[in-house]
Amino acid sequence: MITQDTIVALATPSGAGAIAVIRLSGKDAIIIAEKQFKSVSGKTLSKQPTHTIHLGHIIDGDRVLDEVLVSVFKDPNSYTGENVVEISCHGSNYIQQEIIQLFLRNGCRMASAGEFTLRAFLNGKLDLSQAEAVADLIASDNKASHQIAMQQMRGGFSSEIAKLREELLNFASLIELELDFAEEDVEFADRTQFKELINRIINVLKRLIDSFAVGNVIKNGIPVAIVGEPNVGKSTLLNALLNEERAIVSEVAGTTRDTIEDEISIGGIGFRFIDTAGIRDTKDVVESIGIRRTFEKMDQAQVVVYLFDAKSIFSQKACVETISIEIEKIKNKYPQKPLVVIANKVDVISSKELEELKNSIKDIKPISAKTNIGVEDLKITLTNFVNTGALRNNETIVTNTRHYDSLLKALEEVSKVKDGLNTGLSGDLLAIDIRQALYHFGEITGEISSDDLLGNIFANFCIGK
Template structure:
């Protein structure tokens, strides 16, 4: 049985570095380390206090492997809830391999991906959603994704789910109690209160589920589509934002025929910029395909940067803005970028800004820049951060970032909506309880209160070995 075995793995990233950490966890972790560790004073690790670090040499039957520091953690006060040892050695790949091999010969087993975190979950150190947050924390690449992972790991999301689950459990218990007194025609669960509760929970779950698109964008970069007519400076703006020549810049219309993507971090938030083909009527088959992809990227973006040349005709500019505006939804943001202000006068820019504001009111934002001269790009950055909506996110904000959680929330909502329909039609308590029990089941899957070996295997197999 692996659950009663002692596992070992390198906890630091693969490759050579100054220091590497080899982690042991299980009932024999300290005893195995004692077989290999030799202190200058001759002390035994088994006799030492928890949460202490000890210097010495690590040796096997062939001789000395390295000088190391050994950290001791005793159950249940460790990451896994088991006795644990962390061996800090020099970062040579050869040394790491020899240390692991020595522990294996001494009785340890090589850990599987995510097995340390899985043991922590099984030993009640945290629930399943918190365990998944560990993986998110490790892979976080910006301040926003780090903040979300930390909040989830602290249990912010779990508390919300458990509170909803407990409320439903209370009511379904009362409904099932009625079944024991069916001949006496009693009603322990007030149906009007149940209706109010289900309606409230459906609304709350709907709000949580709707945060998934934002949470997914935070993890992968908030998608920003850069669109506009040919030669308005889309590729120049992309290059200026990234501070590198990512896209080809040319005076020839239609140079960008496919989508070009790259990620850039502004104030701790990752944005995934998408440079698209210029929008125009063309007979060129390849360019037409690129334009079609532009429209698809507009639909997928959270923020759309529409570049226009203020020196173009009023009719052309109005057509460009209207064409893009009608393609975005209420939860998307459109920023009209008046580019090439180095070749336009304020007498041209100010009236244009006023006309667009008058027509679209607060439904769009307008900024004037010169991508070529890198003028006023900081205002573009400010608007991007503002429209991302993450600066207002508090430390306790609950945002869904995991597809498994999102699917469970959707299934919970559907089950509760069936229960609500059942209340309207006056179905019996046993059928009503079945729908509520199904909703409780899906909520329990999020935190791991209800789980299967298949679910756990799928989740923890995505972790790195050593975590």
């Protein structure tokens, strides 16, 4: 699958900017670039040391396209493991396209999505999990997802998997050797040590699998549904959390007729807040659709925030019993989901009324979305729902669904090996389960891969990376 042709693509985001970077990679990248580059000092690119930068002009015949800086990286000491040239030009769309088209006419091919990183993988500069971390790093939009992607790109996850695979492979070799001497009934693999290894592998696999729950949340953000009756301040709370006028706020009940979503980072964790239509009995067709979507969003959310109007408790518009019933309904329907019960508009009730409210409804959080009272405490409560202990301790956290699936399959096969050891299973049958476990370990790091798998992974990359 390794190709020797030279590829070219824009490595910076498309659109006008101060500068743009155009990247070439391939055996002939430096030779092709030097034909279109005229150094101000008369240097020849192919004769320059690796990791050097040169000032000059990109020329198309007698026409100067732009004054540029050209960076030279010679194989194997480059990102892709091939000769790489990066051209820093001015960020005009016209200039970018003129330079790219110039190289396409002179021996380059347009790079496919993720092809630079694919070549880095194929040339042994990155393993597959590290390559996937590159895409995660580009997509990271909060501190936690950035930290996990950086750890994975540096090989934290893959090195742990590779070590386990190597130890298992050593024992597998001994088991296979026993099969060659089956008639002599000898054991080269110490069964006690093998059991200890299998138990250790199972513990590591379970820890990595369990970490996916946290990792997936950190990577994709935590959806939080804000629910309650109409006009209790849901949209005001969303605006307070986002610190901007994202949702329309009105005294008219039922103003929010559809869900409104937006994301912010709290304590380095991404949260996606969903302001929903107020839940009530209505004959309005449009509002009914919004209420139906409210329940759909509650199904999808990982945290539910139930909001009620503290003022209405004491103005006889609502009663404690009714609110308590609604809270119990949510708890019964979503027993596994964290529920935050919020008494809003506490700025317009007395301290005595607030104490009475706290005694009537357990574990409420008093806030005033309008004046920001208690909003910061709510943010702290939300971050506490995310177990970031592993993140703080710099432990390996799995965020990739493909890795998670392979880990589950590896655990299944290793568990079979453990059962086989406990029941005295013959070496040839043990060897089959060990091979399957090794296969799934290899899938993660790319030691075992297919063109279809690589195509699916790198198709999700941006062009130029």
